[in-house]
Amino acid sequence: MPLLLLSLGVGAVPAFVSAHINRPADEIRIGYLNDAAHPYSGEEFVDAERKQLATLGYSLTDIAAGDHDQASTFRSVLDSLDAIYVAGGNTFVLLSALRRNGTGDVLVEKVRAGLPYIGSSAGSIITGPSIEPASLMDDPTDAPDLIDRAGLALVSTVVIPHADGALPPYPPELITQIKETYETDYPLIFVNDDQALLVEGDSPRLIPSP
Numbered sequence: 001m002p003l004l005l006l007s008l009g010v011g012a013v014p015a016f017v018s019a020h021i022n023r024p025a026d027e028i029r030i031g032y033l034n035d036a037a038h039p040y041s042g043e044e045f046v047d048a049e050r051k052q053l054a055t056l057g058y059s060l061t062d063i064a065a066g067d068h069d070q071a072s073t074f075r076s077v078l079d080s081l082d083a084i085y086v087a088g089g090n091t092f093v094l095l096s097a098l099r100r101n102g103t104g105d106v107l108v109e110k111v112r113a114g115l116p117y118i119g120s121s122a123g124s125i126i127t128g129p130s131i132e133p134a135s136l137m138d139d140p141t142d143a144p145d146l147i148d149r150a151g152l153a154l155v156s157t158v159v160i161p162h163a164d165g166a167l168p169p170y171p172p173e174l175i176t177q178i179k180e181t182y183e184t185d186y187p188l189i190f191v192n193d194d195q196a197l198l199v200e201g202d203s204p205r206l207i208p209s210p
Contacts, residue, residue: 002200003117003154004209005124007161008193010052012209013118016198017058020116021082025057031081033063035097036089036122039142049087049120060085064097071102078106083116086123088161091134092143094122099146108152117154121161124197126151128158133182137162137170155199156187163190 004016014025021028032053037046054060061081068074078084084107086094098104111117119127125134128151140146151158160179165172175190182188189206191197196209 001112001114001117001154003111003119003127003198005127005155005159005191005197005199006118006120006209007124007163007191007195008121008167009196009209010056010120011194012196012198012207013053014056016118017083017116023082026059028058029080029082030058030060030118031063031077031084032060033065033084033086033123034089035064035066036091036094037087038064038066038097039090039093039139046089053085065103065107066097066100068103069101071106074101074103075106075110078110078115081115083118084111085118086120086126088121088123090138090142091122091125091131092138092140092146092149095126095131095149095151096143096146098126098152099148104152108154111154119159124159124161124191127154128186129153129156130158130186133158133160133178133186133188136174136178136181155197155204157189157204158182158186159197160188160190162193164192164194166193
């Protein structure tokens with residue numbers, strides 16, 4: 001069950017992908033799941049994230065889990081891919097989309113069966129046991145239908161991205177507040193924007209990802 005959980009930089013992606021998919025980059029099909037970005041349509045960072053991944057040369061397929069009325073159609077899309085990239089944005093909106101019609105269950109099943117998973121920011125946070133600590137980073141009211149904040153439980157820790165406080169929406173004071181508020185209730189791991197959490201086997205580790 002290979003996972004690469006990014007904060008911002010994609011520098012670790014090529015080595016991760018090549019370790020699990022033995023084909024040239026332009027023959028590798030990666031699904032770009034972008035539900036988290038829906039509240040920010042038109043914002044510069046939304047296009048910038050996709051362009052950053054596209055520059056690595058992969059064949060990208062845009063996916064929105066919330067557009068699938070049935071889990072079976074979502075499964076068919078995932079079956080056609082070599083890897084999945086879950087983009088950043090609002091963590092609550094992303095989880096809400098994956099809770100509709102069982103798409104999240106299908107995603108977990110496929111990843112546990114070996115589909116390489118790359119998450120960025122919100123896409124990294126949802127892999128943990130809960131997204132509750134993200135309530136200080138994102139607005140939960142953007143997903144009013146989401147009641148259960150349990151994550152996908154693909155990893156045992158809650159990833160807190162942007163932990164170096166370099167991005168204006170997430171200053172160091174906010175990162176400190178998250179730590180002080182949630183560290184006694186949740187296992188947190190803080191990931192800087194030039195790092196990623198690599199999950200292969202039983203020993204997740206922080207690696208550079210500029």
